[in-house]
Structure formats: C-alpha cells, structure tokens
Amino acid sequence: MKRILLTFLFAGSFAFGLMAENTLDSYNMRRAIDAARSNDDETAIQFLAKELEYNPNNAYAHIIVAEICFRMKSYGAALEYTQNALKYLPKTEHSERCDMYGNLYELYLMAKDTTRAMEYLELARKENPKNGSIYNAFVSLHEELNNPAEVLRYAQLYMKFLPDNPGAYVAMATAMKMEERYDEAIRFCDRALLKAEPESKERCIALLSRAQLLHLAKRPSESLADLMQSFRIGGWGESEKLLGKLNDTIPNEVLDSLLAIRQSDPDNLDWLYYLYNTYIDRNEYANAVQTVFEILPGHSNGYMVNAIASVLQHNIGDAELAERMLLKQLSVDSTNASQYILLEDLYSQQGRYAEAMEMADKALLFDPEDNQKYSIYIMRGRMYEYKHEYQAAVEDFQTCLIVEPDEDGLWFRIAKMYGLMNDSVKRAEALEQGRQAFARKGKNLSAAAYVVLGDTAAAYEAAQGMVKNEKSDTQHYNKACVLAQIGYSKEAIEELRLALENGFCNFYHIAWDADLNNLRDMPEFVELVNTYKQRSEQQKADLRSKIDTELNY
Numbered sequence: 001m002k003r004i005l006l007t008f009l010f011a012g013s014f015a016f017g018l019m020a021e022n023t024l025d026s027y028n029m030r031r032a033i034d035a036a037r038s039n040d041d042e043t044a045i046q047f048l049a050k051e052l053e054y055n056p057n058n059a060y061a062h063i064i065v066a067e068i069c070f071r072m073k074s075y076g077a078a079l080e081y082t083q084n085a086l087k088y089l090p091k092t093e094h095s096e097r098c099d100m101y102g103n104l105y106e107l108y109l110m111a112k113d114t115t116r117a118m119e120y121l122e123l124a125r126k127e128n129p130k131n132g133s134i135y136n137a138f139v140s141l142h143e144e145l146n147n148p149a150e151v152l153r154y155a156q157l158y159m160k161f162l163p164d165n166p167g168a169y170v171a172m173a174t175a176m177k178m179e180e181r182y183d184e185a186i187r188f189c190d191r192a193l194l195k196a197e198p199e200s201k202e203r204c205i206a207l208l209s210r211a212q213l214l215h216l217a218k219r220p221s222e223s224l225a226d227l228m229q230s231f232r233i234g235g236w237g238e239s240e241k242l243l244g245k246l247n248d249t250i251p252n253e254v255l256d257s258l259l260a261i262r263q264s265d266p267d268n269l270d271w272l273y274y275l276y277n278t279y280i281d282r283n284e285y286a287n288a289v290q291t292v293f294e295i296l297p298g299h300s301n302g303y304m305v306n307a308i309a310s311v312l313q314h315n316i317g318d319a320e321l322a323e324r325m326l327l328k329q330l331s332v333d334s335t336n337a338s339q340y341i342l343l344e345d346l347y348s349q350q351g352r353y354a355e356a357m358e359m360a361d362k363a364l365l366f367d368p369e370d371n372q373k374y375s376i377y378i379m380r381g382r383m384y385e386y387k388h389e390y391q392a393a394v395e396d397f398q399t400c401l402i403v404e405p406d407e408d409g410l411w412f413r414i415a416k417m418y419g420l421m422n423d424s425v426k427r428a429e430a431l432e433q434g435r436q437a438f439a440r441k442g443k444n445l446s447a448a449a450y451v452v453l454g455d456t457a458a459a460y461e462a463a464q465g466m467v468k469n470e471k472s473d474t475q476h477y478n479k480a481c482v483l484a485q486i487g488y489s490k491e492a493i494e495e496l497r498l499a500l501e502n503g504f505c506n507f508y509h510i511a512w513d514a515d516l517n518n519l520r521d522m523p524e525f526v527e528l529v530n531t532y533k534q535r536s537e538q539q540k541a542d543l544r545s546k547i548d549t550e551l552n553y
Contacts, residue, residue: 026054026055028048028054029048029051029060031047032047032048032061032064033064036064036068041072044068045065048065057088058088059085059087059088059096060085060096062081062088063099063100065081066085066100069081075107078103078107079104082100082103082104085100086100094128095127095131097127098127098131098134099124101123101127102120102121102133102134102137104116104120105117105118105120105121105124105137108120114141114145117141121134121137121138125138130161130162132158132162132165132168135154135155135158135161135162135168136158136167136171138150139151139154139158139175143174148175148178148179151174151178152172152175152178155171155172155174156172158171159171159172166193166195166202166205166206167192167205168192169188169189169191169195169206170192170205172185173185173186173188173192173213174209176188177212177216180216182216185213186214189206189207189209189210189213192205192209193206199233200233201233201234204230204233207226207229207230207233208226208227208239211223211230211239212242214226215245215249221250221253223242223246224246224250224257227239227242227246228257231261231270231271234270240277243277243278243281244277244281247278247281247282248281251282254278255282258274258278259275272292273295276288276291276292276295276304279291283315285311285315285316286546288308288311289311289316289543289547290543290546290547292304293308293547297552302333302338305325305326305329305339306326306338306339306342309325309326309346310342312325313346314505314506315505316505316536316543317505317506317507317539317540318544319350321540322342323343324551326339327343328551336366337363337366337367337368337372338372340359340362340363340366341359341360341363341368341375341376341379343355343359344357344360344376344379345375345379348379348380348383349506349508350508351386351508351512353386356379357380360376363376364376370403370404371404373403374400377396377399378400380396381394381395381397381400381413384396385417386512386514388420390418390420390421391417391421394414394417397413397417406437406441407437408434408437408438408441408443408446409434409446409448409449410434411431411433411434412430412431412434412446412449412452412453415427415430415431415452416452418430431452444462445462446462447459447462447479447482448482450462451485451486456486459485459486460483460486460488463482463483466479466482467495472502473499473500473503473504474499476495476496476499477495477499479495480492480495480496480499480516481513481515484516484517484519485518487518489519492516492518493522493525493528496516496519496525501532505536505539507533510529
C-alpha cells in the first residue's frame with residue numbers, strides 16, 4: 001500500500017494538480033513536494049513543518065510526512081501522521097483515505113496485530129472497493145493465517161472487480177494451491193500470463209507463481225524454465241528460495257542453466273548473483289568466492305562484500321582476506337553498521353577483544369536494525385564472559401532481551417554468569433525466568449539450559465536431538481560443546497569431527513572455547529584438530545591462487 005501512495009504523491013502530474021488545488025498551492029507545499037521528489041527528506045520535512053505550523057489541518061501535508069516516516073522507518077511517527085491525515089481528509093477523498101487505512105494495515109501487520117490489521121484493511125476496501133491491491137493484501141494475509149476459504153473468497157472478489165488484472169488470476173492460483181489443486185492453480189497462472197504485458201512486473205510475478213506450483217507438482221525442470229524467465233524480467237526475493245529447492249532436486253540442471261545464461265549474457269551481473277547463491281547452496285564455497293570477485297569490479301557494494309567476507313571467514317576459514325575486504329569497503333562507506341558487526345565477530349573469534357569492542361561501539365553509532373543490535377550485544381556479552389567480566393556480560397545479555405524478548409536461552413546464559421559471580425539469589429531468579437520463557441513457547445528446555453542447571457542426564461538426552469532437523473557444521477559443533485561439558489568426551493570428539501567434516505573451520509574459536517576444555521588433553525582431540533587445520537590451510541592456499549587477492553574492485 002505504501003508504494004501505491006508514494007507513486008500518487010511523487011510520480012504523476014495529475015496527482016500534483018489535485019494536491020495543489022486542495023492545499024491552495026502554498027509555497028511550503030510546493031517546496032516540500034520538490035524536495036520529496038528528489039528524495040531530500042530533510043528539506044521536505046522542514047517545509048512540511050512550516051506548512052503545518054500555518055495550516056495544521058492540511059491533510060496532504062500529513063500524508064507526505066507519514067510516507068517519509070515510513071521511508072525512514074520511523075513507524076511511531078508514521079502512525080501519528082497517518083491518523084492525522086485521516087482526521088483532516090474530506091470524506092469524499094476515497095482514494096487517499098484508502099491509502100491511509102492501508103498504512104495503518106501495514107503498521108499493525110508489522111506489529112503482528114493481525115486483528116487490527118484486518119480491520120483497517122476492511123476500512124480501506126470500503127473506501128475504494130475497486131483497488132486490487134487491497135484484495136491482494138487480503139489474500140496474502142489469509143494465506144499467512146492459513147485460511148483457505150477466505151483466500152478463495154477474496155481472490156474471487158479480486159476477479160469480480162478487476163477481471164482483466166493478472167494479479168487476480170495469481171490470487172486464484174494461490175487459493176487453488178492452498179487446496180493442493182496444483183493443475184488448476186497452474187491454469188490460473190497461464191491465464192495471468194495471457195493478461196500480463198511482456199517484460200512487466202505482473203508477468204514476472206505470474207511466472208514465479210507458476211514456477212512454485214510446478215515445483216509443488218513435482219515438475220522441477222518446467223519449474224526451472226519458468227524461474228529462468230522470471231529472472232530475465234527481474235524476479236528476486238522468493239525466487240532465491242525456490243532456486244535453493246530446485247538445487248536440491250535437480251542440481252546439475254540448475255547449474256547448467258545459470259552457466260549457459262551467464263555465457264550468453266556476460267554483461268548482466270544479475271546472473272552472477274544467482275550463480276553465487278547456487279554455489280553457496282551446493283557448499284561450493286571456493287566457486288562462490290571466485291564468482292563474487294567477478295562481480296565486484298563492475299558492481300562493488302557493501303552487501304556483496306559482507307556476504308563473501310562472511311563466507312571467507314566461516315566457510316573457508318580465511319579470516320585475513322575477509323578482514324582485508326571489510327576494511328577496504330569501510331574506506332568506501334564508513335557508515336555501514338553491518339561491516340562493523342562482521343569485524344566485531346571476526347575479531348572476537350580471534351580473541352582480539354579490544355578491536356572487537358571498538359567495532360561494536362562503532363556499529364551502534366550508525367542506527368543498526370534490531371536484529372543487528374542483538375548480534376552486537378550478544379557477541380560483546382560473550383567477550384565479556386571470556387574476559388571474566390561477568391557483570392558487564394549480564395548487562396549486555398539483558399540488553400539483548402530488550403531487543404529480542406522471546407530469546408528464551410538468554411536467561412540461562414545470564415544465570416550462568418550469576419553462578420560464576422556466586423550470586424545464588426539472582427541465579428535462581430534468572431533460571432526461573434528462563435523456565436517461564438521456554439514454557440511460554442511450549443518448548444522443552446534446551447541442552448545448553450540443562451548444562452547450566454547441572455542436569456547431566458537431561459542435557460545428554462536433549463543433545464541427541466540437536467542435529468536431527470539441521471545437520472549443519474554449527475549444530476554438530478554446539479552438540480560437541482554440550483557433550484564435552486557433561487563429560488561425554490568420546491562422543492564429543494565424534495561430533496567435533498562431524499562439524500569439521502561438514503565445514504566448520506573456525507580454528508581460532510576451537511583454540512580458546514572454554515566449552516571444549518575437557519577435551520584438550522586428549523591425543524585424539526589434538527590429532528583431529530591438527531588434521532583438519534592442515535586441510536583448511538590447503539583450501540585457503542588453493543583459493544588464493546585462483547582469485548585476485550589484491551582486491552582490485
């Protein structure tokens with residue numbers, strides 16, 4: 001809904017003519033609109049503030065402020081100005097009121113209040129019942145809530161009001177998909193493709209929907225063909241997930257298709273992104289790194305540098321090259337919180353705590369997202385733990401709980417810190433909070449939680465399920481840590497071997513991780529780590545021989 005409104009405000013001359021008439025074409029509004037068109041939000045806000053000082057009932061000023069707040073992710077302010085716009089908009093301005101109710105729908109959807117979100121979506125529908133985006137939103141919301149009957153109802157309404165809109169047929173395909181009527185759903189996508197203009201966004205969406213349906217109908221090769229077509233038009237997002245699923249089903253076909261298209265369209269960097277993701281899905285990390293080094297000279301951006309630096313550090317074990325890449329990118333863009341977070345992780349894993357702390361402080365200066373703040377504080381808290389500064393660790397872990405209040409395992413980590421400080425009262429309080437957090441989620445305590453409680457039998461039993469659903473190197477490593485702490489050394493070494501065999505290569509971490517202390521004097525531990533460390537060093541050397549390590553991008 002927001003994008004529709006922004007188009008209304010900033011793209012069309014008709015919209016500006018209407019706005020000027022309703023606002024008497026004031027100087028401040030004209031200056032604000034010009035600034036907004038240029039994405040100069042700060043200037044736009046200054047003129048809008050002046051306009052609202054002289055004319056506080058100007059609904060359109062409130063509308064533009066609300067949309068800028070959305071763009072700036074200031075959702076509390078967006079809510080306030082959206083409500084003001086509805087207060088001052090004439091009842092006859094149905095399209096604008098529809099968009100404002102759409103804003104409220106999005107805000108409450110982000111707040112996970114689906115009841116309120118649904119109420120505002122219904123109000124938007126009443127204002128403008130021919131707006132197909134509203135019915136599309138109803139379909140998406142009820143699909144998420146797993147209400148197939150409602151998905152079908154709103155898809156049918158979509159078709160009733162907009163029978164020539166390709167999106168209506170895609171919505172009907174969604175309804176059929178939920179009932180596992182895949183052949184019918186595919187036919188609706190076919191009809192959407194007939195309605196859509198060539199190279200249009202609607203055609204891309206229909207192709208992607210049909211590709212997903214063909215995958216569900218166990219027709220992977222046809223699914224891949226549609227996915228390739230959607231890529232050519234510009235499909236992204238969900239298409240990456242489907243690409244990963246097809247990689248599991250027909251890996252060679254996926255790779256062959258991408259390599260063929262890359263050869264036929266060598267100047268299009270998008271194919272290299274898909275190829276990079278495909279190599280990651282196939283755990284071919286050296287090929288992934290080489291592909292990114294092909295992308296960077298023509299399209300250097302922080303996202304790809306961050307992605308490949310993470311692969312270099314965690315999947316290949318080349319922390320030195322990862323560090324060089326991140327520092328080079330910081331010389332280009334020194335305000336990217338993500339790069340400081342990655343450097344915090346890299347330095348902390350190497351025991352370079354002073355540098356890691358510095359990176360954490362810098363990351364916090366650049367307004368990181370909540371999930372990034374969580375990463376910053378959890379890593380910093382662990383560093384304080386390793387440095388035996390337990391009270392500081394507690395404070396950072398408690399900050400994590402403010403950011404992610406449902407993170408149940410953190411209470412047990414806090415309890416561990418209080419235990420190390422010999423504060424039995426606060427330890428008991430934290431343990432009780434942890435039990436309650438797990439109970440609220442309807443989950444049993446984790447293996448790590450049982451370790452903190454000192455319940456060896458329960459920890460061992462819980463550890464057996466740690467790699468049942470996700471047999472990754474990290475999960476094997478975490479299981480090894482649990483088993484080592486409760487005295488199952490032989491089994492811990494086997495899990496560590498599986499972690500290393502599956503790609504775990506952070507030997508700095510292994511060297512000082514206190515969870516593995518019970519294994520360090522065992523000859524088989526030393527031999528195991530040395531063997532895989534040599535393999536890792538050879539892998540790094542092979543990689544360095546194939547790529548440009550001078551980082552000329």
